[in-house]
Amino acid sequence: MAEEFVLSVWRGDASGGSEVEYRVPKETGMVVLDALHYIQHNLAPDLAVRWNCKAAHCGSCAAEVNGVPKLLCKTRMDDYQGETVSVRPMKTFPIIKDLVTDVSWNYQVAKEVPPLAPTVPAPFHMMQIDADRVQEFHRCIECFLCQDTCHVLRNHQAFDRYFGPRFMIKIAEFEMHPKDGADRVPLLAHEAGVNMCNVTKCCTEVCPQHIRITDNAIIPLKERVADRYYDPVRLLWRRLSGANPRSETSAAT
Amino acid sequence: MAQETYETLEYDIIVIGAGGSGLRAAVAAAEGSGLKVAVISKSLLGKAHTVMAEGGVAASFGNLDAPDGWETHFYDTMRSGHFINNYRMVEIFAKEAPDRVLELEAWGAVFDRTPEGRIMQRPFGAHTFRRLCHIGDHTGLELLRTMQYKAIHSGIDVYQEVTMTKLLVSHGRVAGAFGYFRATGRFVLFRARAVVLATGGWGKVYKVTSNSWESTGDGAAMAFRAGADLMDMEMVQFHPTGMVWPPGVRGILVTEGVRGEGGLLFNSEGERFMQRYDPERMELSSRDVVARSIFKEVQAGRGTPHGGAWLDITHKGPEYIKRKLPGMYEQFLTLADLDITKERFEVAPTCHYTMGGLRVEAETCATNIPGLFAAGEVACGLHGANRLGGNSLSDLLVFGRRAGMGAREYVANGVTLADIDEAEIGQEMERVLAPFGREGGVNPYHIHERLQEVMTNHAGIMRSGEILEQGLQKVLELQEEARRMSIQGSRTYNPGWHAVFDVENMLLLSEAIIRSALERKESRGAHWRTDYPDELPEWQTINFVERYEGGSIRVRTEPVKEMPEHLAKLFTYGKAPGLVQQSEKKEG
Numbered sequence: 123m124a125e126e127f128v129l130s131v132w133r134g135d136a137s138g139g140s141e142v143e144y145r146v147p148k149e150t151g152m153v154v155l156d157a158l159h160y161i162q163h164n165l166a167p168d169l170a171v172r173w174n175c176k177a178a179h180c181g182s183c184a185a186e187v188n189g190v191p192k193l194l195c196k197t198r199m200d201d202y203q204g205e206t207v208s209v210r211p212m213k214t215f216p217i218i219k220d221l222v223t224d225v226s227w228n229y230q231v232a233k234e235v236p237p238l239a240p241t242v243p244a245p246f247h248m249m250q251i252d253a254d255r256v257q258e259f260h261r262c263i264e265c266f267l268c269q270d271t272c273h274v275l276r277n278h279q280a281f282d283r284y285f286g287p288r289f290m291i292k293i294a295e296f297e298m299h300p301k302d303g304a305d306r307v308p309l310l311a312h313e314a315g316v317n318m319c320n321v322t323k324c325c326t327e328v329c330p331q332h333i334r335i336t337d338n339a340i341i342p343l344k345e346r347v348a349d350r351y352y353d354p355v356r357l358l359w360r361r362l363s364g365a366n367p368r369s370e371t372s373a374a375t
Numbered sequence: 376m377a378q379e380t381y382e383t384l385e386y387d388i389i390v391i392g393a394g395g396s397g398l399r400a401a402v403a404a405a406e407g408s409g410l411k412v413a414v415i416s417k418s419l420l421g422k423a424h425t426v427m428a429e430g431g432v433a434a435s436f437g438n439l440d441a442p443d444g445w446e447t448h449f450y451d452t453m454r455s456g457h458f459i460n461n462y463r464m465v466e467i468f469a470k471e472a473p474d475r476v477l478e479l480e481a482w483g484a485v486f487d488r489t490p491e492g493r494i495m496q497r498p499f500g501a502h503t504f505r506r507l508c509h510i511g512d513h514t515g516l517e518l519l520r521t522m523q524y525k526a527i528h529s530g531i532d533v534y535q536e537v538t539m540t541k542l543l544v545s546h547g548r549v550a551g552a553f554g555y556f557r558a559t560g561r562f563v564l565f566r567a568r569a570v571v572l573a574t575g576g577w578g579k580v581y582k583v584t585s586n587s588w589e590s591t592g593d594g595a596a597m598a599f600r601a602g603a604d605l606m607d608m609e610m611v612q613f614h615p616t617g618m619v620w621p622p623g624v625r626g627i628l629v630t631e632g633v634r635g636e637g638g639l640l641f642n643s644e645g646e647r648f649m650q651r652y653d654p655e656r657m658e659l660s661s662r663d664v665v666a667r668s669i670f671k672e673v674q675a676g677r678g679t680p681h682g683g684a685w686l687d688i689t690h691k692g693p694e695y696i697k698r699k700l701p702g703m704y705e706q707f708l709t710l711a712d713l714d715i716t717k718e719r720f721e722v723a724p725t726c727h728y729t730m731g732g733l734r735v736e737a738e739t740c741a742t743n744i745p746g747l748f749a750a751g752e753v754a755c756g757l758h759g760a761n762r763l764g765g766n767s768l769s770d771l772l773v774f775g776r777r778a779g780m781g782a783r784e785y786v787a788n789g790v791t792l793a794d795i796d797e798a799e800i801g802q803e804m805e806r807v808l809a810p811f812g813r814e815g816g817v818n819p820y821h822i823h824e825r826l827q828e829v830m831t832n833h834a835g836i837m838r839s840g841e842i843l844e845q846g847l848q849k850v851l852e853l854q855e856e857a858r859r860m861s862i863q864g865s866r867t868y869n870p871g872w873h874a875v876f877d878v879e880n881m882l883l884l885s886e887a888i889i890r891s892a893l894e895r896k897e898s899r900g901a902h903w904r905t906d907y908p909d910e911l912p913e914w915q916t917i918n919f920v921e922r923y924e925g926g927s928i929r930v931r932t933e934p935v936k937e938m939p940e941h942l943a944k945l946f947t948y949g950k951a952p953g954l955v956q957q958s959e960k961k962e963g
Binding site for chain 1: 418419420421422423424426427477478480481482483484485486487488490492493494495510511513515516517520524525527528533535558587588589620621622623624627628701702705706709710711712818819820821824862863864865867868869870871872874
């Protein structure tokens, strides 16, 4: 008999479900998504799983493999030799069906991030060294694995108090753009809730694009908030002058 | 069966498709117009096939090569399209591309920079000058993400994960579109005064393909059934470099940027075989030529272990490769256990792009159905018989915008919402639900797999009258068999059900590809026939146009638009306009 992989795939919907075992013939270099496609094409045509590019460029196929948030198209079956591979939907978001979750909250949050507000018209004069700082954040494929793993969202369900790591790097992308003139610090301090992050770096660990979310985006953003709101000299000045930190311009940071 | 219901939503303009061209069209339609605009997407927002474009967006800034200009971009595009392009589209495109790229920069895209701080441009196949603005090897992602955030701040409603099954036409003009939400299976009617189709190509009809699951030609097929003209359907681009090994990754794109950055092609005998096929341009020849060369080398027994060619970029050094091609480095490392900074790798042609599609007016992107517009890969005319790398991203921006503006002007002329025929909607709901009720029918995935096999063997990179005829018979048989597709499960997010409509669309478009390919009795660009191996001047003046009438496809010819003198003159010097100017300057 041909060699097989054994998968245990969560099947169900909002009302509940359980893992179902499937056996899939082994193929060289197979990724988890290949195995799920085999199941879909031959064993369970209604198995729901999102995917698009199958090349780790689109970020559609985020799920949890043996408990770890991963892209299904990038996770090799032979990393789990001899094990049953458990595939479950992202835990942080409501279930629609099987491996498909309702990630619409992320798209709501996206609308809250003020877009780039250039201070000069394009074409921009910008050096590569300045581009480097923000280009890292542009690699994000919006797979939402960072959102899935962030304990503020995953364990505490604080969707109303924190935008999550994905949107910290989106804000950083604009805030650190050399030609941007908008001020997103009040947003970070309040609605976006950057202070909710306690720097455990779980998001960085699961990022399939290897973006250093915590070190390069969240910590610098926290510093901007601290500068604006918690600098003792400024606190004193505000107390004396009655100035409001929300109305301070970004030029002051 | 209980009475089926559907939700009705009304808009001034709906855009079907949320890739680069759809989002650009929606922004153009909505910005400052006060019109109610919706974008309807088959998958989640920001996941469209545009993300798979890697190498760059072509625009003749001349940031590195000053003599570049729109004339040279026009020249390169017409020449690589083997002159069956709509010259007017190419002219508009070449002139407007730089402005569209600068818009992206203003909206937040951060391109790689030159040492002087301008947008960096890389060389690419058959572009005379360094022309592709890029961000490493993820330019498509940057374009799509930038457009996505622009769109959500432009007052546009976005409907995600919707399958559109029917384009509605009433008394000869567009009335809207009907379909269902994938998450729930609930039906939805979008009534609209104008519709923009931006649904991409149909590369999924082939087995080895770089295309994502979405590329099933839904928009083209829906419009074709509703009476729209398809053109140049025989023209399918096979990208020279897809991944080959391991089997699961076969077809995944290896960006042309690898060759643009200096990558070299070798056969199994260690020979740079492009010397034999295009000694002047070598690895950076046009895609049709490079793909065919690799194919011929494999046929001649000089292929790599898994039937391809070697691509080698190791001489550029690890630091440079990781900086300019980070996605490729990562892709091979994780999926193929191979470090491209240390080893050469196997590549082979993979279906990449469909040049054919809906026939449109150059200025407005209007189709022959009043109120229906099309832009991007679903439209036809810009690329002719072969698309240049980097031209599709600028296509999305230039014609996405023009389609949005075209729809906006059409609506501004005072058209009202067209009537909806309730009986037609009732029949459509019945048709869409029918696969649930069929007993012992065929599995849509299996029909798809067999179609891919047929199209690869009979209408692939190498064609002949005989094998095309056999292919046509097989496609017609599959169409018959597909009438019995059945599925299990509920209407909640059921991919098997969704696949039924993808397969129906692909079956129709496959027939259109083959019928058109049979008619073109010559070889031109991507269309290579062994029984007519030469490019013949008399066929350069013809486009093949197809229309669906009474359940069958009728093929007719239309004359290729003739270039006015000032444009035709650009081709009389035997080299690109920029190079002519350059040498004139030197002599002067």
